[in-house]
Amino acid sequence: MPSPLFTVARTEARLLRADRTALWSTLIFAAATAYALTVGLDLRAERTEAARAILAADVERWTEGQAEADSIEQAMRAEGLPLDSYEWGPRSPYAVGMYYGRDVTTEPTPLSALAVGQADLYPASHQITAGNRVATGTSDALTSPLRLAAGSFDLAFVLLYLLPLLALALGYDLTASERERGTLRLVLAQPVPRRTLVAGKLLARGGLLAVLVITATVAGFVVAGGGPGRWALWTVATLLYGLFWLGLAAAVDARGRSAAANAVVLAVCWLGLGVVFPAAVTLLAGQVHPAPTRAAFVAATRTAEADASQRGTEPLSEFLADHPEMAEAVGDEEAAAESFAVMAIARDAVVAEAVEPVVAQFAEQRARQTAFVRTVGALSPSVLAHAAFLDLAGTGDAQQRRSLDAVEVYQDEWRAHFEPLVFADTPFNAADYPEAPQFTPAPEASGARQTGGPLLGLALAMAVVLGLAVVLHPRAPAP
Amino acid sequence: MSDPILHARGLTKRFSGTTAVDALDLAIHPGEVYALLGPNGAGKTTTINLFLGFLAPDGGEALVDGLDVQAEPLETKRRLAYLPEQVALYPSLSGAENLKYFAALAGHDLTEADLAGFLDRAGLQREAHARHAGTYSKGMRQKVGIALALAKGAKALLLDEPTSGLDPSASVEFSGLVRRLAEAGAAVLMATHDLFRVKDTASRVGVLVGGRLREEVSHDALPTTDLEALYLGHVREAEAPVLS
């Protein structure tokens, strides 16, 4: 004799198969998933192609520079000229280090096909040069602002917005329609605890939800190419999120109102938790920790630059006082001040120091805002699921911070390499090309560590609503 | 005489101020068909709900086969079969599938042959067994309910307005089924206001008005009682202004 739980679940599954709402929800969800995957893959392919093109062009330019330097040196040797002089071009540390520079780029992560996140906002590449610190990290925007504002139709969107709807469609009439049809009285006249009935129904409907979620995530990871560890975390996050909404529907259903009344309450809950609350948290974060606008940053930079250029050679004296090893290389300070390159480096240092407080304030406020959103936002499962998806896909705040840090580290290395050459006025020979620092993109973090918090939050949220459903259902009014 | 199967002792239920069932004493024995006669709102359905454990009493107790409904909700439901006014079945399942499901919930795993047998005994035509229940008439759905009672081997039957909305021939057929179940040893509580049907089905009649059992007519007195006059008298009395 099978247990009543499975008897209920099995019959419920049969009833679901005959139910058109469930059928249509499933079909729409499947179609949306398929569409989202093509959108995500297209976007990733586009960005990968762009990154590779930039990388290839950069390597080509670098190799050509080296070859050209080599041929110049051969010509000089042939003419018996010493190699310690140079002209503007591939042998000039000024030209190579401060004008040509290098374009660094990071390829999109494989899973950015599933969650575009912030990836569509960031520039495809950064030009790294010495003596130009404050200019990194911005370029012309080539994606339609309308499209950016609307957001991408990626798998994360489908799971974040459509999955709750599917779960609510599966759960809003958990017992309500049986009550309205009258079968609930007949069922509860049998020796089955109401809790078992609700659990059996949830098992069947949750099972369908789980099958759809797992199918969607497996499909996503197969086409996007992600590892099993991330797949497991992603799937668990999605399941917890989906079950939260199903549990919420079950808890609301326990009030014993009509299916239509449940639908009304749940629509309001969805809008509140999924849309209004996250937006309110973002708004509040901006009000509690206001960051200066970029206009203030630009103005501060301009003022500092103008100031530095009006102070004549003072910035150089300050720079040399701070960097005695450079003073040695320079020798004659007055002669060095004639060099545009030397002055550019010195002024850049002065400007960077001057705008440091603005930059620091900016970074601090932004970090506070992010922390605020992460803590207060944890009250909304949508915010948690969103954070988990982006962290796992490597398209969230943390990964972006790491990528930018890697770029900044590289820029420091680049500066440290070329500044002494500029100060000592030594040529950048063909043989020096391989010695120049190479960029290594930030390793993609596993995302597992950051995901721990959101997963815990989601598990808690799910436990709360399922617990409510279990506690409230036996107390529901008479069928 | 044997112990009563359906037994109410001082059973009382109040809903926000009004008393729906007022100190009801009732004892229905195996083989008896007890008709609870009363106007709408008299407390008939509330009484059934109390026996089913859908409501908790505010006073007294409802016992099924000697077990308190509140203390032993599952055990008492095992012994009960219940036919609501509208027997609702899952429209996308066949009658047999509906029966199989409800019987399984009651702990009876029925084979195809069992299902056909019970449905036959309940009088459902063979061709209807495998049809979707959405196409059934009220009478056919009731037969599935009766088949469930048979399958459960229920000791007690709770019938809520079973004959309302049935055409006369279906009504006669249903009464016959109920009588046969009683003859087989079930105790039947039938809430109704169908005076005509009570006469040829019930073995005992109670008149419930305003939640109180006004009068009981025994089996022996039944053939000679003008039920209509009795019923209307009690209703008028309850509605009449209280004279000081």
Place this chain on the structure above:
Amino acid sequence: MTGTIARKEAAETLRDGRFRWAAAAVLVLLTGALISGWIHTDRLADQHAEAARADRDVWTGQEEKNPHSAAHFGNYAFKPVTPLLAVDRGVTAYTGVALFMEGHAIQDARYRPAEDASASARLGELTAAAVLQWLVPLLVVLLTFGAFAGERERGTLRPLLSQGVSRRALAGGKALGAAAPLALILIPAAILGAVAMALFAPPEAAAWSAPRVGLLALVYLAYFAVFVGVSLLVSALARSPRSALLILLGFWFANGFIAPRLAADVAERVHPGLTAEAFAEGEAAVGDLSWDDLTVRVTEQILTEEGVSTLDSASVNMPAVRLYEGEKMETEAYRALFEQLADGFEGQGRVAQAGAIVAPLLAVAPLSTALTGTDYRHHRHFADAAEAYRYGYVQALNQNLIDNAAPGATWDREYVVGEEVWAGIPAFDYEAPSAGWALGGHGLALGFLGLWLVGLAFAVPAAVARMPLDPR
């Protein structure tokens, strides 16, 4: 008769505790969004104005230098904050705020606020527009889904019509009955908003905003009317109140959340703009424009015009003329490139608006952003104004060089100018376009919104005239 029905519907709604809660929530969110929007707008406007002042000081405070060096030194244009940003943020988070204007190069505005926001900001913004576009329609659905389906199920529809009420009057009454409670929420919010604007906004901003706010109110009223119409239509035809509700919630969700993304995505596929590669190629092509050819051309031109045989005997400085002509040449090429980029964006916007045939929000959202001055067209208007200013001042400096540099073939190292020239270049002063201009580019959206209204004006009475009176 219509009035009687409307009064009864409105009274029923107002007595409903759930409605009161919902109304209070909408009112709180709406006023909260408006007030915080004002604070945000105010702070932004101050900072942008302050930055513009600082940049102007830097410009006029330049040391003496060659005028063309000053063109390289450049100027910043900071996008002025529209006073109606408090109502709708539009695409402002995704367009830059600071535009660098220098010789030889055109840039779009940079530093998009979204780049500096955390990822969850993209889950949505709590603005008055969000409340009006998402929340109020939901309220409309909840108020009206049972209008006919509910009466039919309760069995009150037939008795009601047997009283001699015409079906048309019934439809009108139901519509008005839904509108009245809504007005009770929206009118106080509108008054609060107007008072706040009158109190905090500078008079010229208020004057600029007034016609736009008026039109905005009309657009949103039309949007709510569309939702009332759709609700009544579905309620008249649906099998039960429950199925009416489910259909309407589906419509509400698809309209509010699926359609904008889908439309933007489809628009990009249908109307692909300039790719990053093509843009880079275009920029490289501008860089490859031959300055040597230009030297030859300019030299010939001077020699022919002046009838001299060598530049040494000419009356102007050839490199100065060459800079002037070069700027012209580069600007033409750059402008064509940026125009292509911007036309692509605007084209995508129009394609997305075509989706309004199924989702009215796709007409309302662009109209709302247009009227609040937060759409891409307004951003482009600003960028174009900045570009006109850039070209004007760079060429004024080049002209100064032509007029004053020592004649001949070589660059005049000695010629420098100072503050009076810097101060003589007027500061960039942007004037935001009028409300008429704002609507100009959105004929399609207006058309679709009108189509919805007209279509529903016919469809609802027709459906009510034919609707079944008894539950199925």
